[in-house]
Structures are given as C-alpha cells and as structure tokens.
Amino acid sequence: MLGFQTRGLGSPRLLLPWLLLPALWAAGRGQLRYAVPEEAQHGTFVGRLAQDLGLELAELVPRLFRVASKERGELLEVNVQNGILFVNARVDREELCGRSAECSLHLEVIVDRPLRVFHVEVEVEDINDNAPEFPLKEQKLLISESKQPESRFPLEGASDADTGENAALVYTLSPNEHFSLESPTTSKQTKRLSLVLKKPLDREKAPEFNLLLTATDGGKPALTGTAQLVVRVLDVNDNDPEFDQLEYRVKLTENTPEGTLVIKLNATDRDEGINREVTYALLSVKPSGRRLFTLDEKSGEIRVNGTLDYEENNFHEIEVQATDKGTPPMAGHCTVWIEILDTNDNSPHIEVNSLSFSVPEDAEPGTVIALVSVSDRDAGANGQVSCSLPPHLPFKLASTFRNYYSLVLDSALDREATAGYQVVVTARDGGSPPRWATASVWVEVADVNDNAPVFAQAEYTVSVRENNAPGAHICTVSARDADAQENARVSYALVERRVGERALSSLVSVHAQSGRVHALQPLDHEELALLQFQVSARDAGAPARGSNASLQLFVLDENDNAPALLGPAGGGARSHALARSAGAGHVLTKVRALDADSGYNAWLAYELQPAAAGARSPFRVGLYTGEISTTRALDEADAPRQRLVVLVRDHGEPALTATATLLVSLVDGAPSPKLSARASAGRVGAEASPLDVNASLMVAICAVSGLLVLTLLLWGALRCCGAARSEGACAPGKPVLVCSSAVGSWSSCRQRRPGLCSADGPPKADLMAFSPGLTPNLDREDERERQDSGSNHAGQVSFPI
Template sequence: MFSFQRKGLGPPTLLLSLLLLEFWEAGSGQLHYSVPEEAKHGTFVGRIAQDLGLELAELVPRLFRVASKGRADLLEVNLQNGVLFVNSRIDREELCGRSAECGIHLEVIVDRPLQVFHVEVEVKDINDNPPVFSLREQRLLISESKQVDSRFPLEGASDADIGENALLTYRLSQNDFFSLESSTNNKQTKRLSLLLKKSLDREKTPELNLLLTATDGGKPDLTGTVQLFVRVLDVNDNDPEFDQSDYKVRLTENADKGTLVIRLNATDRDEGVNGEVTYSLISIKPNGRFLFTLDKNHGEVRVNGTLDYEENKFFEIEVQATDKGNPPMAGHCTVWVEILDTNDNSPEVTVTSLSLPVRENTQPSTVIALISVSDPDSGVNGQVTCSLTPHVPFKIVSTFKNYYSLVLDSTLDREKVSAYDLVVTARDGGSPSLWATASVSVEVADVNDNAPAFAQPEYTVFVKENNPPGCHIFTVSARDADAQENALVSYSLVERRVGERALSSYVSVHAESGKVYALQPLDHEELELLQFQVSARDAGVPPLGSNVTLQVFVLDENDNAPMQLASRAGGSGGAVSELVPRSVGAGHVVTKVRAVDADSGYNAWLSYELQPAAGGARSPFRVGLYTGEISTTRALDEADAPLQRLLVLVKDHGEPALTATATVLVSLVESGQALKASSRASAGAAGPKVDLVDVNVYLIIAICAVSSLLVLTLLLYTAFRCSASPTEVACKPGKATLVCSSAVGSWSYSQQRRERVCSGEGPPKTDLMAFSPSLPPGLNREDEGERQEAGSNHPGQVSFLQIPPIQVVFLKALKI
C-alpha cells in the first residue's frame, strides 16, 4: 500500500492521497483502492483495467461497465486508458457518517464472456468539518458559596470527522476565576467542566462572559466557539446528587412509545424548597432529542419515538437535576442507552445484468443474471440465503458474500418450453425468519434446429389427362416447429429430366403456398406417371430442408377412337377382301378384323359388331364380339349373293364410346376357284423371291420360340409371386395403385410405361391388367366362349393366363 501527499496546496487537495493494494485477497477476487474525500473531479484513483488484467482494446467490445449500489456517479472509468477517477464530490460524512470504516463497493462487469470483479475504494477522511457546539451560548448559574475546585459540566462540541480530525482540545478565554478540566470516561468520551480556581463574590463580580474555543486535531486545524454566560447566585450550598454519575440501559429497537427506559433519582441535602428537585434533559446524542421524554417531577425517562438499530446503536442522554433553592443548584448524570437489534428488516433482492433472451442452444453453466442480496439487520438476523424456483433448468451459484449468479443448469428446448418465470427467494436467519422475492422472466430464443417436416414421405395424385394449362393439382404442406423466420417455409421443385424435357416444363410449385400446378395439358398416352420431389426449406441461418415425393398418375380419358390395322388381303378403299368356298360349313373362320386404340383400360377395350345387311336380309356371317373373327353362321347355299359386303363396327368402352368401321368384302366361289386363287396368290408371293421363304420360316420359328419362352417365364414368375405373397398386386419396388373398376372387371397399373415388361430385377416394366368378366344375361355359350378368348384380340396383347375364378390376365407388351 502506498500513499502520496502534496504540500503547499489549498485545503481541498492538501491531504490528497492514493492507496493502491496491488494484490487479490485469497479467494475473494477483490481489488482495493483509496481516495480522500472532497477530491476534485478527475482525481486519479487507480489503473483498474491494468490491475484486473484486462486489455484496453477489449473494454468497449466487452461492454466494460462499473456499477455501484447507492451512489453510482461518484467514481467513473475512462475507457480509453482504463483509469478509475473521481467523477463527483465525495463527502465521507454524508456517505458513512461517523463510521470508522468507509468505502465504496464497485461491481466491474464485462461481457463475452461475462465476468464480475469486486472493487473496494476506501474513502479517507480529511479535516473538512470544524467543531460545532449544539448551542450558540451556554448559561451557568453558580452560587457564590461554591468552593474552590468545584466543577461545572459543560456541553462539549462535536466534530463530524473521525480519528485525529475529530480529536478536540478546548481552551478558555483568559479570566481569574475559571479554568477548563477535561477527562475521559469509560466510553472514551471527553467530559468538559469548568473548574473554579478562585472563590466567587457576587457583589464584586455578578456575571462573567467567557469564550470557549474547541480545536480539532486536523492539519490545518479547525475551531469552533461558544459563549459562556456565568451568573453568580447567592447561597444554596448543596447540589442535587444522583445515585450514579453514569447509568447503562439496554433497550430493543422498535420499543413501544411510552416504554420506561429508566427511573432516575437525585437527592438534595438541603431542606425545604432548596431540597425539592426537578429533572430536565440537557442533551441527547446523537440527534435524539425527540426520541425520549423525561418526567420533570419523577425522573422517569420514556421512549417517545421509533428506535431503529440500523440508524443508531446507542444514545447518550445528559440529565440535570435542579433544586428549588434560591438560587437553584443542579446535579448531572449520563444515561447510556444501548439499542438491541431485532429482525425487523426483510432481505432485499436485486437482479442486474440480465443476459436475455437466452438462446436454446446455450451451453450449461452459462451465467444468465447477477443477483445481490442485503439485510441491514445484524448477526444472524442479517445472514441471508438464496433459493430458486424448483424444477427449472437453472440454479443459483454463490460468487461472493451476498452476491450470486443465475446459471443455466441443463439444456433448453424452446419447442417444449418457450419462457420460464423464475422466483428468487432471499431468507434471513432471524426467528421468525423474514424473506423477500424477486421475479425473473427468462425468454428462450429460437435457433434453427428443426427442419420442415411433411405429414408423410410421399403423396399419390391422380390427374385426368387433357387438363387445362396452369390447373392446380395438389398442395404440399410442411410444418416447422421453430419460430419466426426459422419457421418460414418456402417450396421449390427438385429439378430433374423427364425424358428429354425438364421437370419444370411440366409442373411448378408456388414458393409460399406449396400449391402444385400443371403447366401444360398432360397426355396419358405420352406420360402415364410423373414422379418428382418438392423441397421445403426454412429461412433460418443456415437453412434446413426436407423433400417429399409426389407420384402424379395421369388418368386416361377416351380421347382416341379405334383404328383398323392393315390386313394381309387388300381391297379398294381400305376394305378387306376374302374368297370363301360355298362348300364351307357353319363356324368357318373367314377372316379377322384387327383394330387398336391408343387409350388404355376400358377406353382401349374394343368390341366388334356386324351391321345389318341392306334390305334386312339375314347375313350368313357373324363377328366375334371381342375377337373380331368373321365366321359363318350356317352352310352357304346358291341363294347367297356371290359378293357379300360386311360392315364391322369397332367400338371402345369409353364414356362416351368412340367407334370406327371396317369393310370386309367376301366373295363366294366354288371350291376349285378358291384353290386356284389361293395358288396364284401363293405363286405371286413367291415369284422371284423364293429364297425368302426359308428365311421367313426360320424367322417365324425364332419368333415363336422367343414368344413361348417369354410366356413360360411370365407364367413361372407369376406363380412364384403368387405363392410367395398372394396379397401383392404389382411388382416391387413401388406401390400398386387402383385406377378404376366396373362391372366388367378391375384394372391396375404399374408405375412405368405400358410398353415395358415387368421383371424380377429392378423396377416394374409393364402394365399388368386383370379383370373378371361379368357375362350379361342373354349371351349364348358360343358368345361366352368368344369372351373367354378376348385376350388374344385385345390391342397390344401377347398372351393371357387363365386364373380362377375366370380371371384373365393381359400383358400389354407391344402395340401391334
């Protein structure tokens, strides 16, 4: 510890001294400085930043600040050089009264990370208060009969300073009768008396006017004076006397008004009125004139106000007993009243430096707030303990005497609890105990720790083909458990190629609403399944996102009419010409009408009808309802016209149904003519290209072999799948989706183009369609047989499977 003093300066700076304790007390972390009171603004106190080990450059970024309970403006820190200096006038007497120790407690707080330092600045006393007498003049009545060496008590002066600055000495103006006598009692209080050194003679000197001067021990010293008026009285030669010169009394604070403090008794050896005593209060120190009353006749001292231990711990009461003689005589005593503390003050809780709101990813042990408690009571009545609301992820940690930190004890999750209302309870050790609370609301700030989530991983959407451009087909919605911008979700397409075109040319998604729009009419014949992903991404930093899969099935509409395929026998105007011997019997197959429909399902399921002949004549021919085979219904005879013109109506099963017509010209000839015509046709076909016959034979054999192998493979695969998982409808991976059903049968689609074939390896590659035909009443058995053979004539069909009960399986492998 060092001290500095500059000589030759005026009183305000004469005792300027600076004391710096350059070490930390073990375990306390407290820094000590000292400064004289009344120091000028800007007076250097200490290099606080350097002593705390802080760099000057980090003072401002770390929010370096100084807090003080009470007078926070007395001291300040220069953030440029880290110097602690006097900011405003410091009056020690105003700050601490007559307390022997006086200091200013500072809390130095820096953030990032949060640190708290405690600094004690001791305020040194200077001699800035002169001695003061309570009265401007004191009047003394002294009998002339008083003996030499008699003593007359005087009320001394008081000095607001402490130590040497409050050590008073007295001197009396020059006179022949009195001198001063000063003695110290057991309370280290000087008692001042006038000592009679020469007998008084009222007739010669009836009055004396003296000047009493009090000088303190400061440098330079200060003085105070009081006028003493001494009146010399005539004979009443016995003073009232108390049993004791000093009385000691203990009294609890907050004693009721009227409580008896002490009953004084003074006796006078004189007789008559000279022995009758009355009592009066001379002084009550400190500042307690109205706190006590004295019964002038009985000498009872009683409480007249509110006694507060925290304001004054003891009182000095000067009592005078005066007789009724002429002149009256007086005796004096002192009553020392000690005030005992009671637990009458609740603790005070102060919450400062709140680091709010708290981010939900804040690590445990992070300091959230600083808490200070105080209790002006003494002993156990002033010992305070703190507690916190139970079952919260926070705790209170003691950092210094009566100082605590509110610390995060476990992890936070804003999505579970967004705010905590904490109650800090401070309780003293009195009996009964007193307590106080302070509420702290801790808001949990959101961080982007939750990605947008869809209700399900994928959606299946059905859209009819030929939709209008820009139509709304679906709405995706993702929910984000975060808040504010972290929960603001935007949607976008996960771009990919669909064939030779970009996905964005087919569909689009609204970034805010999640509505999915078809940008152009979709064609089932071109694209049966459009599978893509929509991404949902929040606005957090960094953003989080997730994807959902949309499977858009384009449902077929009946927008394609049946179309006749070319026949092996040509005719004029696209008609089919056939030669039929008249000798054929009933059931002879003449030819077969072949037609296809670009649609799918029922819309592509064709039926054939033979239009009635002109004139209403019954035709000897019929057409298979689903096969398209034209056969005879009876044996031909001479009555039948040699040229039969048959008009076949081909109709699909769409709503509404679309139709096409095929014309078949049947020439009835004799058997020999039919053979010759057949031979000529064969010869003309062979002609110069006889060498191609063998090639065609081999080609036909190869095609049949491959077809047989394919049919066998499909049969084995279907049997294996049915035995392994009888409930499965379509091959994996992917989900089988039911498209439509009717009285004729139930159809199901795979996830790929219908031109592909399903295999056990990889994704499905064909459309597997199955239906259970329901035969309408009225069809004869022959028609039933035709319906059972429908698989061989369905467009794009290669084979069928007979699956009980009467289920026909179509595999559309190639459009013929």
C-alpha cells in the first residue's frame, strides 16, 4: 500500500490525509457533557477536562492541548497546566439561547501527535435572573357603564425570559369592589388573562379606576413585575339637563341697546361626552309674540334683539328648553320673567361737520373751524341740550341758532408747541339723571415758516494738523429748524470771503446736506495758523430763513521744517585758526541755526559728532547756545588739523537735523596777522548776521506770541459763556505757557484757558514761546557760569505736558 501511494501520488505530502484518517475516526467516538449555571463568575470550575478525556497532564503542552470552538468560544477556557475547564467570561443563557428549553455550548478539544479531536458539550443551566415584564407599563380599558356583571375584558400578560419554573407566572390584582382577575390555567391553554366585572358601574359616581396588576414567577426567590390598569367608564345618556333655577327674574331699562346681555342660562347634565352637550331653544315670548330677544343655542345667553319700550310693554315672559345630544335625547325647561323700567332713555345726538382738515398756525382768532349740531328725541327737560368743550383749549363754541354751534379759534396757535388738538364736544340733556354724548374732531395745525435754523453752537473752535490730506474731515456743524417738512429742511453753505490772495472756498468746503466741513488742500501752519470763517444754514421755506455760525480753525504745527544754518556754515565748511597756546574754555566760534516750525518743533539742540576712533577731541559745543569752545589746553599730541561736525537737531517727532562742518587749524604761537584778520573778519561777518537775524526773530516771535495769547484769551472768554459742546469742539484743559527770561534761560508760567484739539489726536495742553538769540558775550558768560557750576545741562529746559 505504501509503495502504491508513493508511485501513484508522487509526493510524501499527499500521504498525510491517509495517515490521519484513523486518528480522526478515533477522536470522533468520544463526547463529554458538563453543566454550568448561567451568570457564573470568571474562573468558575466546569470540569477536569484532561482527566475525563484520559490525557496525561505532562503531555498537554507538548501535544498542543487546546480548545477550539466557533460558538462563543471566549466564554470557556482550559488551563493547559492542569487540564481544568473553567468559565472565562460572563455566560448569559437568555443571550445565548433565548427562550429555548435546551441551551448548550459545543466545544472541540484538539491534541496533536497524534491528532485527536474530542467533542465536549457544556449545558448552561437557567437561574431566576429575569423578572416578569409586561409589554406595556400602562394598559387602558374603556368599559361602558351599561356593561353587565361577569363581563370579561382581555389583558396583556407578562413574559419571563427564564425557563421552567422560573418562567411560571402567577397574576394578582390590587383589591377593589368592582373587578376581579381571571388567570390562565394549564387545563385550558386557550384561555387568556382577563379582567372580570363583579359589580355594575356608575360613571357619575366613579368615572375611572386605577388598578395594579402584578405578575410573580416561580423562581426562588421569586421576582415580580407590575403594570398599571387604567379603566375609564364610558357614559350612557341616563340623566336629564337641569337648570340652576326653574324661574329667573330680570329687570331692564327701556331702550336698552340691541345686543345687550339679559341673562346667561346654565343647564347641566351629569352625563359626559356627547350625552352632556346641551343646546338651548327659545319656545315663546309673551305677550306680544314679537322676537325682541334672541337666545344663543350653545352658550345660553339671552340678548336684546329689538327696541324695548316701557310705554308699549313693561313685562315679558320667555320659555326656554335645554336638550342634550344623547340617544334618545332628554330635555329640561325653565321660565325667564323680564321687567322693563322707564328712564330718561334717549341720549343727545351730536353731529360735527369740519370745514377744513387743517388750520394754519398764523390763523386769526375767530376763524370758524367746524359746525356742530345736537338733538335729543326726549321732550321737556330731557330734550334740552347744552354743549361744552374741555378747558385750556384755544377754541370755543359760539351759538348760532337753537341746537346749532360754531367751533371757532379763540387764541393764537403755535405748531411747534402743539401740532394738533383732539377737540371733544360734550352734549348733556336736562334729564334726571342727565344723559350725555360726546363727539370728537381732530384739528391739525398747519406749519408756516416762522422759525430760522438754529446751530447747536454759535461758535465752533476746532483744530487740524498741518499737511493734512486733501478732503480731510475737520468737523461737523449742525443746525435744527423747529418747523416741519420743507420749512425744516436745512442746507449749509460757506459765507465766502478772501483769505489773503485766495478765496475761502479754495481752502475749505461744507457739505450742503450733512454739514461736514472738509479741508480741500493741505494747510501750512507757517503760512496760516488761524482760519476764521462762517457757515450759513438756510431752510427750504418760502421765504427762506437762515442763520450763521462762526468757526475758528487752528492749524497745528507739524515738524516739517529742518533746522537751517545761518551764515557761511549753511553753504559749506568753515575754516578757523587756533593757537596751540589757547587754554581750556577758549571760545572758538558759534554755530547758529533757525527752524521755521514753532513750539517744540523749533527748539534746537547742538551736538558735536564724535571724532575718529580713539581720538579725544579738545572741543565741545554748547547744547543750546551753539558755542564751540575748548575743553582743555592744547598740546603737541593734538592733530594740526581738526575737523568738527556739529549736528543741529530740533525736538520734533521725528526730529529733523542739519550739520555744520568746521575746519580748525592748530598753529604754534599767535596766528599770522593775515590769518587772524581773515578769521576776525570771518567771525565779525558770522556774528553780525545772526545778531540781525536774532533781532528780527525776537520781534517776530514776540508779535506772534502776543497775538496768540490775545486770541486764546478771547476764545476762552467766549467758551465760558456756555457754548455747547459738539463734534469738533474741545474740552477745557490746563495749558503750560513757557516764557523766556532776560538771560535766555527758560521758566514756566501756568494759566487756565480752554484747550485746543486736533482733528486726528488728543488736545495739547502746552504752549511754548522761545526767547530770541542773545549776543555772543552774554552767551559766553552764560556758558562759563554753567561750566563753573559743573553741570553740562544747565541750559536745558523741562517742558511739562
């Protein structure tokens, strides 16, 4: 046989299935059965699997002893060390097998060398872990009150997921006198769980029953489940409608308005649903038989349907029937007695005919506005009517004929104070008690153009920084007109004038509708520091009315001018000769510069640029005077030619600078007459020109400062008069006025005035005035005093902000 397999199949691997057939046949003959309760904990012992299969413990691992199953194999596991089968995960019988009576797990135990397969069946035993459960927690039953005792009504029973005795259910019902419970029995399998009526029902006494149905299983311990039974008793039509009273008595005055409620009847039926729905019907009205009254068939309301007249009939009898909607219908009856009382039953009647819809506010007193007529159908004193108007109205009633009046204007009108009047005319008769009636007419006051536009401020003070962008918004003026419609439509315009050689309209403009003021071109503080002009506001009335507002525009300075050097230093390098014998503090020359800006932007400081690396310059420059002097005695180590670069910087943000270059030649002994004369001439020329310039500058600065202070004082006085603050207006501030002393130093003096504000930034609270340049001798003395005091910053000024 082996030879045949080798020759026929040609490969040893094809012999393996034939060799394993005896082993597989032997393994299929054995089968073990175990039992384990559901919900067993992890590690619960099931059985000694290896021992029961006849396997040695020592050969379990070498022979690859294992459990294989496709059916929830993770629930059970085997210990390959001792061959014990144990619970590996929670076992839920209801989850595995549902309500099946039999529930088992089938395992395959496999060992190799030789291969053997054992079949193991583990039965999962049921425990009472599931309580009975009703499909509905609340069951509703509808039972008619006409049902006879012993009537049965099926109920939905409970179900238990367990099996056997654990699923055997017993039902109980909460105690009551009307119902009992009939449970299914094993002898009658087709019989259902039913509710049995024991006693007749009466819906009017007990319309609903709430019962508790309990199901108990046969487990130990027993588990229960409950369901709520709601029994509603259905009504039958066994009660008549009943009125609150058999007779009703009502008193009405004659001429009661049609539709007036006389009485609301109420009939009740103790049944429910359609059996208690009641409709009302009017059977008869005596003695006249006329339909003077109506009855609402649903609400039972009796209302007046005609004119009640005491002189014609002073008593009425009404028969009413109430019928329910049951089958067959049932009815009840009542009687309503109505007594008519005589009174002053006619009220005055007023008619108002308006002659015009509106009255101009400039109408003259005595103008007729409307015609009023009154009437009363009564006679005697009950028919005599008098008319009146409310007090404090600019109108009066003038009698023109009997029961005819004219509504006329009594005093002047003002639409801005009151746009219209609701005039109520009251007519009262002479009856007892009197009756009256009212009629109203709306009198509209038409507008005339009697008010000119009024600006929010008589004077606007605003500021804008120079070099503004063309079209920049400066401020907005606003005027209001108390009139209406076209008379209140305001338009704005500039009051044209000349500003120097230019027209005002070339500098600023105002939007005709919004009142927004714009700068048409960049403004220059150095050219125009203050611009005063007027804006007019005119309405669209006929004739038009207008008013003007003044606007002061301060152009705030920007640091847009660099320092300009005066004298030869402005055009190139200056040459100077200095003897080496000059001592410390010797003044060589003075650099002068001028800045076209103002305030901080024109405050100049001088700095000497550092010399070459490692070199120590023997010169210094006054921080604010510009004097160049020696800091020490000259010696042979100093270079014969010195190049000094002086940086002139203003205090603007950002600062602008200029530089002056000086070439200094160091000579031994006194300089040659020619060089000295040239130097002296150069100094005289250099000094003469700044003196003249400083004198002019001093006069100009004093004049501008005086004009500015005067303007600010006038502006402050006007502001104190109570001008309203608006867009573009500024809040008061605490400025600091910086004044110059006689020796060129700085002092600060404070004064209170309204602050200025810029269109694009917060208001500045400081005003600076600079002193003119002083003579060289005074500058030198001041510099020497500062050197003697040992401070290099004695000329420095602090500007509080």
